[in-house]
Amino acid sequence: MSRALLPSAPAARVRTLVEAEAARAGRCVLYWMTASRRTRNHFGLQHALARAAELGKPLLVLEALRLDYRWASARHHAFVLQGMADNRAACAAAGVAYHGYVEPERGAGRGLFAALARQAALVVADDARIFFLPNALERARQLCPVRLEAVDSAGLLPFRATAQLFPTAYAFRRHLQRALPEALGQLPVEEPLAAVASGTQAELPADVARRWPAASPELLAAAPAELARLALDGTVAPVATGGAMRGGERAARAALAEFVALRLARYAEERGEPASDAASGLSPWLHYGQLGVHEVLRAVGRSEAWTPARLGSERRGFKQGFWNLSASAEAFLDELVTWRELGLNRCAHQPDYARFQTLPDWARATLHKHAADARPVVYTQAELEAAATHDPLWNAAQRQLVREGRIHNYLRMLWGKKVLEWSATPEQAWETLIELNNRWALDGRDPNSYSGIAWCFGRFDRPWGPERPIFGTVRYMSSANTARKLDVAPYLARYASEAALTAPRSGATPADRPPSAPSPAGRSASRPRPRPKA
DSSP, X not given: OBSSOOOOOOGGGEEEEEOOOOOTTOSEEEEEESSOOOSSSOHHHHHHHHHHHHHTOOEEEEEEXXXXXXXXXXXXXXXXXXXXXXXHHHHHHHTOEEEEEEOSSTTTTTTHHHXXXXXXXXXXXXXXXXXXXXXXXXXXXXXXXXXXXXXXOSSSSOGGGOOOOOSBHHHHHHHHHHHHHHHTTSOOOSOGGGGBOSOOOOXXXXXXXXXXXXXXXXXXXXXXXXXXXXXXXXXXXOOOSGGXXXXXXXHHHHHHHHIIIIIGGGHHHHTTOTTOOOSOOOHHHHHTTSSOHHHHHHHHHHHTTOOGGGOOSOOSOOSSSSSOSOHHHHHHHIIIIIIHHHHHHHHHHOXXXXXXXXXXXXXXXXXHHTXXXXXXXXXXXXXXXXXXXXXXXXXXXXXXXXXXXXXXXXXXXXXXXXXXXXXXXXXXXXXHHHHHHHHHOTTTTSHHHHHHHHHTTTTBSOXXXXXXXXXXXXXXOOHHHHHHHSOOHHHHHHTOOOTTSOOOOOOOOGXXXXXXXXXXXXXXXXXXXXXXXX
């Protein structure tokens, strides 16, 4: 199966969900690709290949895409489909059997996993603690008749390396700095498929191929006509920004290479400026697992001739100095590693992470204390989705989200804070932000996305004075202050209104508007506010 025997995934990354000996009579080792949808720097695929070689069995990769997930849309589907096309091509070039299945209608894929598992010697799956994936894995455990091993490929630090929750990024960074050196001593093989030797390929059983046929090349290319046949939300269309936002491993690697070569050096100084392109833009590929954090770390490290041996000796949670890299690289890795893996930690160990009730006690208390405060205006979710507010800067951020599936990082925080200010209750604001983000953002439903939303309500933060209406001691942000600190004019021009979006409506006090904003006219700021729910 392999030219050189690949190492299995580190023990800290592997969970055995079905305890059984490998079935020697099985036709193959089945790898069920669900969360880490890539072929490089991938502990799950590496582990499956290693187990297949150990058992003398061919490997079959199953990558399926269902229709009944929440927020299913042409945008999310297209990104995943394009990644499936890359994975199919990579497996074909390596001589590894790959079955890419896309449900033509809801529920049509039911039974596929069980049918393949019955004929396998052993099953390897992705271990993920986000969205519907934990439930899917539990269902697989119930259906699997052979040994089932789940592998965590999400972060630099295995999520099983700690079971505690961290209240702040500083607290988590201290833990991370102490635990990472050992984890970085066990990096994934960069190209596990390169170790595959020519030999017998796994064959898809004929009855399986008939009932669950492989997706066509046209469907994997996310052709509009093919997407239109599926029961998807077509109003959330694929991002139309050319190849730059195409899904898949090839586009991810190209975006990573471009960022490291052209923009990383400017990251520390410019990432907060809306008019700058210094941000990496890698979050969609990281979210879908089409790019792994180990590959990003390796690319950044190679740009500065860095190895893990250069890690600093300080383990006190400081942002700078741990990696012993340039200021820009350190700043980027703090976002990529500390903040991203803080979100992974939260989702892994707090299954109800998406509920308002999981916010810190102090944050819920202060928000509830001010829940009955008069709002300057209350917008409906439909008005917000249409960027129909009185605030030009907020509208621009929402338009970027709708058009590109992302918001500039700094403005994303402002975007969330203003929804809290413009909602009848903090709970309603929470639900609205989750809905808008997960429906439109290509990195929606990601642990990092939930971290960003929850931060707007006080998670991973501390109380801030003075106490304010609506916010209490939760950190406050305003469009006016943002416009004073940052050059927002180019951003406002780029994401100006268009015919598809309704005209802005008024309702704010003058102090809340960016200095360059036109004076609002129309609806009064004293518009009646719905009573908070009990």
